Amino acid sequence: MIKLLSVALFAPLALAAQNKDRHTLAGTVRDGSSGETMIGASVVLLERPSVGTVTNAYGFYSITAPAGRYHILISFSGYAPDTVAVNLTRDTTVSVSLSVGQELKEVVIRSNRSNSNITQSLMGVQKLSTADIKNIPVLFGEKDILKTIQLLPGIESAGDGNSGFFVRGGAADQNLILLDEATVYNPSHLLGFFSTFNSDAIKDVTVYKGEMPAQYGGRLSSVLDVRMNDGNDQRYSVSGGIGLIASHLNLEGPIKKNKGSFLITARRTYADLFLKASADTTLRKSQLYFYDLNLKADYSFGDKDRVFLSGYLGQDKLGVTGQFGIDWGNSTATLRWNHIFSNRLFSNTSLIYSNYKYDIGITSNNDDITIASRIIDLHFKEDLQYSLGTDSKLNFGVDVIHHTLSPGIINTNAGASYNPLSLQKKYSLESAAYVSHDWTPARGWKVTYGLRASLFQVLGPGNFYSYDSVGNVDHTETAASGKVVTSYFNLEPRFSTSFQLNDVSSLKLAYARNVQNLHLLSNATSSTPTDLWIPSSPNVKPEIADQVSMGYFRNFSDNRYELSAEVYYKALQNQIDYKNGAQLEANENVEADLLYGPGRAYGLELYAKKKEGRLTGWISYTLSKTEIKVPGINNNTWFPAREDEPNNISIVGTYKVTKKWSFSANWVYNTGYPVTWPSGKYEVNGAPVWLYTERNGNRMPAYHRLDLGATVITKKTAHRESSWTFSVYNAYDRWNAYTITFKQDPNNPSQTIATKTALFGIIPSITYNFKF
Structure with missing residues (x-):
C-alpha cells in the first residue's frame, strides 16, 4: 500500500519534469x-x-x-x-x-x-442529459431524475411508491446522493412518488456505479452527482409547467451581465386543494402536498475567481388535522469558490450545510405525541486539479464532515399515557484526503488510479454501551464533549484502465474499495421518512466493499450505436441485519438488536443504445445475484438480500415524427424482491400467531409496466416556447404488488387468505410547459 501511495504521489511529478518545454x-x-x-x-x-x-x-x-x-x-x-x-x-x-x-x-x-465511451478509462459511469430526462414518460407527468436512472443497467428500482434505488446489489443507503455537493439523505417526496430533484433546476446528472473517482467517498455502491443550473447572465427568462397534480416555475437572469446571475425554481403539488372540496369531513381536514425551492446565484470577480451560492429547501406534509401528521424535508446550502491559480492549477473550495428532519404528530384520546429526528452535516471540501502535461492530470484534495444525528425526541402532553423520551445525540467527524492521477502511458492505453485515506471518529458527549451475548448492557462508558471514543482509519485504493483495441472497441478493467460509516436501519419493505440513520460506533463497524469489474465496449455505424457488456463482483464486509423482533424506533440500545455478516454481489450488465436519427433510445439488461450470510439467520447459510432482483430489463425509445411532434415509451420488467412470509400458524387464546422460519425465503410477484408519452411543441421562437406533454403511466393497467398480507379466513379458520395491495393502475396525465 505504501508503494502504491508513493507511485500515486511521485510518478506524476516525474512526468511533469518531461513537459517543462511545453x-x-x-x-x-x-x-x-x-x-x-x-x-x-x-x-x-x-x-x-x-x-x-x-x-x-x-x-x-x-x-x-x-x-x-x-x-x-x-x-x-x-x-x-x-x-x-x-x-x-x-x-x-x-x-x-x-x-x-x-x-x-x-x-x-x-x-x-463521439467514441468517448471507448476511450475513457472509467467504467460503470452513466451520464444523463436534460433531454433524456425530459422525454421519459413518468408518473403524473412530473420529470424525475431518480426514476430515469433506474432505466439504466445495474440500477434497480426499490418498487412503486419509493424513490430509493439499488446499484449492483447495494442497499438504498449505500448510494451517495449529492445536490451541488451537498448530501441529500432522503431524496423523495410524498413517500417516494416523486424525487426531490426538480428537473427545471438541473444542469448535469452523473452516476458512478462502484468505480467512483477518489474525490468521492462515504458510500459503498454509487454516487449520484446532480449539478444545478447556474442561471442566465445574459437576459431574464421565465419558464414553467402546469400539470394535473403539480406546477413548477423557473425564474433566472443576470445580476450583472457577463458577471453574475441568479436562479429561482419552485414546485408545488396541490392534491390538498382538491381534498378541501370533498364532502368527506376527514378528507377536508387532510394534508397531502409537498413543495420545494431551488436557489442559486454566482458572481465573477475577474477572470480567475468566481463565487457560487446555492440552496435547496423541500418539505412534505401528510396527515389529517387532529389525528396525525408527518412533516419531513431536506435543506441544503453550498458556498463555492472557484479560483484559477494558473493555467495548470484549478481550485474549488466549498462550505456545505445539509439538514434532514422529520416530525410526527399523533393525537389519540387525550394523548398528543410528537416525535422529531434530525441529521445535520457541516462540510468543508478543497478540491484541486493540476495539469501535468498533454496526457496527464492530477486531482487531489481534502474533505471534512461533522455529523450530528438526533435519533429521536418524543414529547407528550401532561397526563398522557406515554412518557416523554429523548434519545442521545450522536456526534462524529468524517475526514479524508485523496489523490488521483489520469494518465495516458502509451497509445491506446488510458489509466486512472488513486488513493483515498479516510478517518471516522466517534465523538462525545454521550454514553456508549457494550452488550453481552443476549443483548443486555454489560458496560457503559461516558465520554465528555469532543472526546474521541473510537476511530476507524481505512485506505481506499481505486484503479481503472482501458485498452483501445481499435477506433471502435475497447476493453476495460477496474477495482475499487469503498468504506461507509453512516448506516440506515429499516426493516420495512420500502424506505420511509422515519427510517433511522446511525453512525459507526464501538459496536457498529464500518461497512466495506471491494469491487472488481471488466467490460467490453463497441461502437457501430460511425459511432451512432453503442454496445457494452460489463461483469462485476463485489465482496462486502460488516453488512447489517436484524434479530427477529428487532425494535428499531425509539430504542436507545438499538445496536443490541443488530447482526452483522459478509455479503457478495455479482452480475452481468448489457447495454445497447441508438444515439442518432428520428428513433433514439436504449435497451438494458441486468442479470445479478446478491446474498448475505449472517450468524444466527437461516442456519448460518447464504440467503438472498432484499436487493436481490436477478433479472432486470428496461426498453426506452423516443421517436421524433416531425419538428413539433415526438413520442416516447418505456417498458420495464424485474424479478420480484425477496420477502419473508409465514410458513405456518398456531393459535394462542383463540388468536392466530404466524410462524416464520426462513429469512427472505419467498419472492414478490414479478414487476412489469409500460409507459407512453407524447409531446407537441405549439410555439417555438428564439425566446419563446410552449408545449403540451401527454403521458400514460402503466398503460396496460398492470396491478403490481406493493404489499402482500396474510390473515385467517373468518369462514374457515384452518385456511389463510393472502391479500395483494397495489398502488397504481393506469394513470393518464397532461402538462403544459412554457418559456419566455
Whole structure:
C-alpha cells in the first residue's frame, strides 16, 4: 500500500519534469445565450487530434502542448462548434462561448468525443442529459431524475411508491446522493412518488456505479452527482409547467451581465386543494402536498475567481388535522469558490450545510405525541486539479464532515399515557484526503488510479454501551464533549484502465474499495421518512466493499450505436441485519438488536443504445445475484438480500415524427424482491400467531409496466416556447404488488387468505410547459 501511495504521489511529478518545454492552454467554456458553464465540453487541437480534453464540473479546461500555432475546436452537444486560432508561445488563456447550432443540415456535435465511451478509462459511469430526462414518460407527468436512472443497467428500482434505488446489489443507503455537493439523505417526496430533484433546476446528472473517482467517498455502491443550473447572465427568462397534480416555475437572469446571475425554481403539488372540496369531513381536514425551492446565484470577480451560492429547501406534509401528521424535508446550502491559480492549477473550495428532519404528530384520546429526528452535516471540501502535461492530470484534495444525528425526541402532553423520551445525540467527524492521477502511458492505453485515506471518529458527549451475548448492557462508558471514543482509519485504493483495441472497441478493467460509516436501519419493505440513520460506533463497524469489474465496449455505424457488456463482483464486509423482533424506533440500545455478516454481489450488465436519427433510445439488461450470510439467520447459510432482483430489463425509445411532434415509451420488467412470509400458524387464546422460519425465503410477484408519452411543441421562437406533454403511466393497467398480507379466513379458520395491495393502475396525465 505504501508503494502504491508513493507511485500515486511521485510518478506524476516525474512526468511533469518531461513537459517543462511545453506551454499550457486553459480557459472556461460557456453557453453564449445564458452564460452557463458547460460540463463535459470537448476541447481538441486540430493540428494534434490526439491532444484534447473535456471541461470539468465547473467548465474549466487545461491542455499542455509544444509551442506552435494551433486551432482549437470546442464543441458541445446541440451547439455550433467554435474554432479559435492560438499562437502558443507561452501559457495562454482562451475562454469560449458557444451558440446553439443552426438546423441547416444534420450536424451532430457531442459533449464528448463521439467514441468517448471507448476511450475513457472509467467504467460503470452513466451520464444523463436534460433531454433524456425530459422525454421519459413518468408518473403524473412530473420529470424525475431518480426514476430515469433506474432505466439504466445495474440500477434497480426499490418498487412503486419509493424513490430509493439499488446499484449492483447495494442497499438504498449505500448510494451517495449529492445536490451541488451537498448530501441529500432522503431524496423523495410524498413517500417516494416523486424525487426531490426538480428537473427545471438541473444542469448535469452523473452516476458512478462502484468505480467512483477518489474525490468521492462515504458510500459503498454509487454516487449520484446532480449539478444545478447556474442561471442566465445574459437576459431574464421565465419558464414553467402546469400539470394535473403539480406546477413548477423557473425564474433566472443576470445580476450583472457577463458577471453574475441568479436562479429561482419552485414546485408545488396541490392534491390538498382538491381534498378541501370533498364532502368527506376527514378528507377536508387532510394534508397531502409537498413543495420545494431551488436557489442559486454566482458572481465573477475577474477572470480567475468566481463565487457560487446555492440552496435547496423541500418539505412534505401528510396527515389529517387532529389525528396525525408527518412533516419531513431536506435543506441544503453550498458556498463555492472557484479560483484559477494558473493555467495548470484549478481550485474549488466549498462550505456545505445539509439538514434532514422529520416530525410526527399523533393525537389519540387525550394523548398528543410528537416525535422529531434530525441529521445535520457541516462540510468543508478543497478540491484541486493540476495539469501535468498533454496526457496527464492530477486531482487531489481534502474533505471534512461533522455529523450530528438526533435519533429521536418524543414529547407528550401532561397526563398522557406515554412518557416523554429523548434519545442521545450522536456526534462524529468524517475526514479524508485523496489523490488521483489520469494518465495516458502509451497509445491506446488510458489509466486512472488513486488513493483515498479516510478517518471516522466517534465523538462525545454521550454514553456508549457494550452488550453481552443476549443483548443486555454489560458496560457503559461516558465520554465528555469532543472526546474521541473510537476511530476507524481505512485506505481506499481505486484503479481503472482501458485498452483501445481499435477506433471502435475497447476493453476495460477496474477495482475499487469503498468504506461507509453512516448506516440506515429499516426493516420495512420500502424506505420511509422515519427510517433511522446511525453512525459507526464501538459496536457498529464500518461497512466495506471491494469491487472488481471488466467490460467490453463497441461502437457501430460511425459511432451512432453503442454496445457494452460489463461483469462485476463485489465482496462486502460488516453488512447489517436484524434479530427477529428487532425494535428499531425509539430504542436507545438499538445496536443490541443488530447482526452483522459478509455479503457478495455479482452480475452481468448489457447495454445497447441508438444515439442518432428520428428513433433514439436504449435497451438494458441486468442479470445479478446478491446474498448475505449472517450468524444466527437461516442456519448460518447464504440467503438472498432484499436487493436481490436477478433479472432486470428496461426498453426506452423516443421517436421524433416531425419538428413539433415526438413520442416516447418505456417498458420495464424485474424479478420480484425477496420477502419473508409465514410458513405456518398456531393459535394462542383463540388468536392466530404466524410462524416464520426462513429469512427472505419467498419472492414478490414479478414487476412489469409500460409507459407512453407524447409531446407537441405549439410555439417555438428564439425566446419563446410552449408545449403540451401527454403521458400514460402503466398503460396496460398492470396491478403490481406493493404489499402482500396474510390473515385467517373468518369462514374457515384452518385456511389463510393472502391479500395483494397495489398502488397504481393506469394513470393518464397532461402538462403544459412554457418559456419566455
